[in-house]
Amino acid sequence: MDSDDGEKRNKDYRGLDFHIRMSADEKELLLFKARQWASRAGDDSEPSSGVLSKYARSVLLAPDAEQQAVTKQEIIDFKDKTSRLAGQIAKVGVNLNQVARVANAKGIVITPEVARLVQQMKPLLKEAADLIHDMMERNL
DSSP: OOHHHHHHHHHHOOOOOOOOOOOHHHHHHHHHHHHHHHHHTTOOSOGGGTHHHHHHHHHHTSTTHHHHOOOHHHHHHHHHHHHHHHHHHHHHHHHHHHHHHHHHHTTOOOOHHHHHHHHHHHHHHHHHHHHHHHHHHTTO
């Protein structure tokens, strides 16, 4: 056996323990995130088989891990901005409906192209609003 192999094995050996205290809810959330991470990585094994450790190492030792941390104020700011954006998206939908109602009331003919574009915009606006709502729910 090469001395290089022995050095590499010792360097990669993970015999040190690192403990962290958390509530039962926090642990459940951590396990949930570890399962999601493992699933995205194509690893369907249970967190008890080392997935939790792999996930924790990948998150804690990721390049620029310090920059990945989010403060409570950043979350508050993000929620505020996304809430305002969701409001603006809703207003666009309302405006589209108002334009269509006025056009119909005054007998203004809307070209098929405009009508098609309006119909295409409605689900996109709803999808954007739903995405923002989902992000706010998950505190992203």
